[in-house]
Amino acid sequence: MNAVIAEESVNNGWFAGARTGLGAMTADAVFLVCSLLGVVTFVERFPTVRAVMVGVGGVLMLYFAYGAALDAAGDTETVPTGGSTLPTRATTGFRKAFILALTNPYQILFWLTIGVGLLEPGRLDVLAYTPYVGADLAGLLVVQTGSPALIVGFFLGIVVWITGFPAALRAAQRRVAKFAPLVAGASALVLAGFGVVFLVDAVRTLV
Template identity: 35%
Template sequence: MNIFYDYALGIIMGLSIAAPPGPINAMMAHESVKSSFHGTAVGAGAMTADFIFFWVSLFFKSLIPQSILVIFYFIGGAYMLYLAYGVLKIKGFKTTIKGSYIKGLTTALVNPYQISWWIAFGIPMLQQFSIFIAPGFFTGIIIWIFLFPKLINKIGENYVVAVKMFSFVVLLAFGIYILYQGIHAIKI
């Protein structure tokens, strides 16, 4: 019975990292206007990063220093500003599905909030529950990365400019905020 509880809780935890507004969902929305496969590819890239973070957290949970995050604030913030600029400047869609996947993977690997999520929630999740939480966790992410792009693709064709501006604003805001957090972390 605990296995089913852990699996169901894992789905909720997977949705908790995948569904909130942020840079990955902004990129998924932007890419989904072209096709839902492009949006799903961005999400699959981010899920690959979560898979990497899962294994790092599982095996090295006691060795990850909190101070390492400061580096990711600057790398992640600068990268998100670059992505925001790219969203604003793009005239058409030039990325392949592979390119969308790489964009999702690289963004997630340097995203301090995703890294912080794993330190703050991922490690305790792995310490408190059985390993059966992992399949549920990735099921929750898979549900999101397929449903969200389908929805955006259905409504997005009518609102291409709105989706583009939403993606730009979210990426710009997160980029600035993450850089601010990095500067603030150095002062402490």
């Protein structure tokens, strides 16, 4: 998500980056409601469904990586908009992040474990649920749960990040002439890397 936010921020401006982050946050809100209603448990109950979602997420990441690579190469198409030009993908950030989040089973798993757990009285080992490296991170971040204020604070933290992160990128971009291509290139590598990981994961599960 940060790779997508970064790409949108440096290519289309602060608002586009913040709007992209809002798309991811909206998906989190949807997952929170669905997890409280018990809907998303369906995904974890059926490995084939989870594998398909992982595969779709991997394909989307590779597709977005291709777009980021084009941006890094300076091959972004533009269309006239009221006498000026605007990248054709400038208005897709919110939709891109929202769809990518909805096809991410690890985000669903987060809300099945950490998200709902924040509302249940007790203690929660947050990093223990991290995909692939959870066992190594267990015990590093344990929080007291049971207050709705934790959920409110969680989303306020997201708001701070999705507004501050694009602002920091734009500030750096004003100081470094080649910053946008570098960020777009790095975003392409991150998205492509996770896309491959997701596809491998999906194939292994289905096989």
